[in-house]
Amino acid sequence: MIGVFRQKNPANAFILLIYALILKFPLFLHAPAPLRQAEDNYLYNLVLRILHPFAGDRGFLYGLLAFVLLFVQATLLNRVANATKLFPKPNYLVGMAFLLVSSLLPEWNQFSSTMIVNLLLIWVFYGMAGWYNSTKPLTAIFNISLIVGVLPLLYSPCVAYVVMLLLGIIITRPIRIGDFVVSLIGFLTPYYFLFILLYLTNDFKPYDLVPRISFHLPRLPASIWITVGILLLVVPFLIGGWLVQDNLNKMLIQVRKCWSLVLSVLIVGLLIILVNPGNNYQHWFLSTIPLASFHAAAYYFPPKKLFPLILHWMIFAFAVLVNYL
Numbered sequence: 001m002i003g004v005f006r007q008k009n010p011a012n013a014f015i016l017l018i019y020a021l022i023l024k025f026p027l028f029l030h031a032p033a034p035l036r037q038a039e040d041n042y043l044y045n046l047v048l049r050i051l052h053p054f055a056g057d058r059g060f061l062y063g064l065l066a067f068v069l070l071f072v073q074a075t076l077l078n079r080v081a082n083a084t085k086l087f088p089k090p091n092y093l094v095g096m097a098f099l100l101v102s103s104l105l106p107e108w109n110q111f112s113s114t115m116i117v118n119l120l121l122i123w124v125f126y127g128m129a130g131w132y133n134s135t136k137p138l139t140a141i142f143n144i145s146l147i148v149g150v151l152p153l154l155y156s157p158c159v160a161y162v163v164m165l166l167l168g169i170i171i172t173r174p175i176r177i178g179d180f181v182v183s184l185i186g187f188l189t190p191y192y193f194l195f196i197l198l199y200l201t202n203d204f205k206p207y208d209l210v211p212r213i214s215f216h217l218p219r220l221p222a223s224i225w226i227t228v229g230i231l232l233l234v235v236p237f238l239i240g241g242w243l244v245q246d247n248l249n250k251m252l253i254q255v256r257k258c259w260s261l262v263l264s265v266l267i268v269g270l271l272i273i274l275v276n277p278g279n280n281y282q283h284w285f286l287s288t289i290p291l292a293s294f295h296a297a298a299y300y301f302p303p304k305k306l307f308p309l310i311l312h313w314m315i316f317a318f319a320v321l322v323n324y325l
Contacts (some may be wrong), residue, residue: 001096001316002308003301008082008090013075014212016095018072023103023316027067033114035282042194043153044113066111073119074098079288080126084258086293088250089184093299098292100312103319104229105281112273113155114285121289124148124161125265129258138182141169143314145186153190157272166305167264171257176177225322226281232315239311240294243301266290 001019005012034048055061078095079089086094100106113258127144134140145165150157165183173179244259251259269287 002093002312005092005096006089008092012092016074016078016092017071019096020074020099021213022223023107023319023323024067024070026106027063027109028060030063031058031060032063032110034062036115037280037282039156040113040121041153041156041282042117042250043150044155046111047116048292052182053243062111063188064107064235065268066115069111070099070102070116071117073122074102074120078123080122080129081296083126083292084129084260085252085255086258087296087300091296091300093296095293096296097190097299098288100291100315100319101233101288101295102285103323104232104315105226105284106323107280108285109286109323112282112285114282117151117155117158118286118288120147120154121161121265121286125261125289126163126195128168128172128261129318131168132254137173138178139172141179142182144168144185146224147181149187149190153166153194155283157275158286160268160271163271164264167267168261171260171264221269227249228318229322230316236298236311236315237291237294240301241299244294244297247301262293263291 004015035049051061051065074095077098078092081094084088097322122298124144126146129141131137131140131144148158148161149164151161162184166180169175169179169183172180234271248256249257266287269284269290272283299312302308
């Protein structure tokens with residue numbers, strides 16, 4: 001399977017779909033319900049209200065939406081990785097790695113606000129990667145900051161992604177105060193228009209929309225399955241990180257900056273874990289984009305192909321086991 005996805009073959013898009021169906025098929029075996037969390041904000045609750053007349057409280061439609069969102073994220077992330085040249089040759093390993101990573105904890109397959117946020121994060125990452133050589137940098141920074149401003153309106157702890165914007169500007173642009181000011185204006189713009197809309201409709205409750213920030217220690221694993229799942233997230237990430245670092249001097253400056261952006265997404269994802277203790281591991285899902293990228297590096301860079309082959313089938317077997325049983 002590693003050898004298949006190492007090639008950029010048009011048929012691999014179909015193979016990736018079959019791969020996703022094997023991993024995610026349990027989504028269609030039951031009548032799943034959308035995940036509701038205390039940290040869900042106005043826009044996600046609005047999405048659930050829109051879907052309720054068609055899907056009810058639970059049912060096949062939520063499983064189908066979750067599958068479509070996960071497969072679209074895998075495909076889109078793979079296209080972004082190839083477009084930004086994270087690896088010397090185009091491949092489908094990033095999409096494969098994302099499907100594997102997102103299957104290690106079964107609750108990550110549930111339709112949720114974090115799943116929608118993760119889709120927008122891929123768009124944000126691709127936009128930030130283009131800041132380096134943008135002909136209209138202020139416009140590009142404002143547009144991406146506007147999208148990041150929408151994220152806390154879906155899931156409140158995503159206010160932490162303002163840190164990612166600042167890191168992105170530092171990594172990709174010369175330090176200019178104007179860039180930071182434009183970024184802040186873009187981030188606040190969705191709140192501005194939503195407040196106006198709610199005020200005009202006599203539903204103005206700003207304190208319910210503004211995220212409340214408090215720091216907590218991460219939740220400890222509650223079972224051996226979760227412990228093994230987290231280990232299979234962390235160990236390939238460390239291996240991939242070491243391999244990327246080992247090959248960094250062979251990469252162009254633009255590609256190095258892109259890997260730095262991947263790391264910044266991970267840093268803020270870890271920050272969200274501290275901001276939100278949660279009663280589950282759903283908020284950890286926001287780290288799957290950088291984790292999948294480094295997992296793909298663990299499959300791509302080793303000169304001997306036996307190790308990535310064993311690593312892949314070990315993770316694949318655990319993902320199938322934990323999702324089906």
